[in-house]
Amino acid sequence: MSFFKRMTRSKKKSAQSAKERLQLVLTHDRTDMTPAQLDALKDELIEVISRHIDIDPDAVNIDIAREGREQRLIADIPLKANARRRGR
Amino acid sequence: MSEIITITSGKGGVGKTTAIASLGIALASRGQKVVCVDGDIGLRNLDVIMGLENRIVYDIVDVVEGRCRLRQAMIRDKRLPGLFLIPAAQTRDKMAVSPSDMMRLGDELRHEVDWVLIDSPAGIERGFKNAIAPADRVLVLTNPEISAVRDADRVIGILEAEEKGTPSLILNRVNPGMVKRQEMLSPDDVLDLLAIDLIGVVPEDQSVLIAANRGAPIALDKESRAGQAFHNIAARLMGEDIPFMDLEEKGGLWSRISKFAGRN
Numbered sequence A: 001m002s003f004f005k006r007m008t009r010s011k012k013k014s015a016q017s018a019k020e021r022l023q024l025v026l027t028h029d030r031t032d033m034t035p036a037q038l039d040a041l042k043d044e045l046i047e048v049i050s051r052h053i054d055i056d057p058d059a060v061n062i063d064i065a066r067e068g069r070e071q072r073l074i075a076d077i078p079l080k081a082n083a084r085r086r087g088r
Numbered sequence B: 001m002s003e004i005i006t007i008t009s010g011k012g013g014v015g016k017t018t019a020i021a022s023l024g025i026a027l028a029s030r031g032q033k034v035v036c037v038d039g040d041i042g043l044r045n046l047d048v049i050m051g052l053e054n055r056i057v058y059d060i061v062d063v064v065e066g067r068c069r070l071r072q073a074m075i076r077d078k079r080l081p082g083l084f085l086i087p088a089a090q091t092r093d094k095m096a097v098s099p100s101d102m103m104r105l106g107d108e109l110r111h112e113v114d115w116v117l118i119d120s121p122a123g124i125e126r127g128f129k130n131a132i133a134p135a136d137r138v139l140v141l142t143n144p145e146i147s148a149v150r151d152a153d154r155v156i157g158i159l160e161a162e163e164k165g166t167p168s169l170i171l172n173r174v175n176p177g178m179v180k181r182q183e184m185l186s187p188d189d190v191l192d193l194l195a196i197d198l199i200g201v202v203p204e205d206q207s208v209l210i211a212a213n214r215g216a217p218i219a220l221d222k223e224s225r226a227g228q229a230f231h232n233i234a235a236r237l238m239g240e241d242i243p244f245m246d247l248e249e250k251g252g253l254w255s256r257i258s259k260f261a262g263r264n
Ligand SMILES: Nc1ncnc2c1ncn2[C@@H]1O[C@H](COP(=O)(O)OP(=O)(O)O)[C@@H](O)[C@H]1O
Pocket: B009, B011, B012, B013, B014, B015, B016, B017, B018, B019, B172, B173, B174, B202, B203, B204, B205, B206, B208, B209, B212, B226
């Protein structure tokens, strides 16, 4: 771990840690989905979409967002520049 | 047009019984007729917190099983006109009462009083189900503490799934100094995480334990900060628009949380 990272981590207030940890835990409690299951979902989505259109798997961002007590699955999937022309 | 209110939390030891006793006192001191019902069968506690333990003859199971009339089980609190307690049974377990028994009891109590306040046991099993069954409104009580907030979220989810409506939040045992030093979740943080309406913030206050020692609910001590907080919650239950307490110096944390009150 870099010196800078160590510095900022030790300075983080415990209330902030509690809040960040709770945000994750509550998301998983509410959706009944573990981070591993979310990763599996992401891999499968990438595979399906890649069959139709060119995407960069590393640029795909799939996450669960909180909106009040609602949870939503947000997928941000940038297309490769020439994907449209090359379409299969 | 009486109202049945249940306080629940998931986690134990967060202050439900303290809150029920003090809201009973606060509503009764506003001229309301109130009965506090101890729903924690087998772990009776509301009686000692209210200081009425020596006056118990009948309990909630006696009522449900027809061994006494409803009014015989309603212990009158002599400190205030119109305040009563129905104690839990100590030697029975939660299965002695069903959610439909509680609905029937609640409907009978509506004829007797303006407010029925039900103290729920910890957990999400039978005792909790019994306590929420007759409720018109549920208040979830929690502490600014990681496990208590997580359990509160779980309970809120169950209440929504059971179509009990979205509950309101009482945040108890807030230590303003620790919040200021960012060593405790702030009311803002907890509201952001749980995303429900706030009905009260109660500070950490040593007088709560002293009040419990004496069997004189903290709301009887209007000088205490916690007591004031419970009086404010009672006023909000009655529909008054009471600003959230300013526990800190001007302009700090407590004025910021008042913006959440506007969401009600
Ligand atoms: N605002 C407060 N400040 C200080 N102590 C509190 C406060 N609220 C509750 N307590 C203490 O917390 C403990 C648990 O309270 P209790 O009402 O019995 O919780 P529960 O009914 O949720 O199990 C008691 O010792 C009580 O005195």
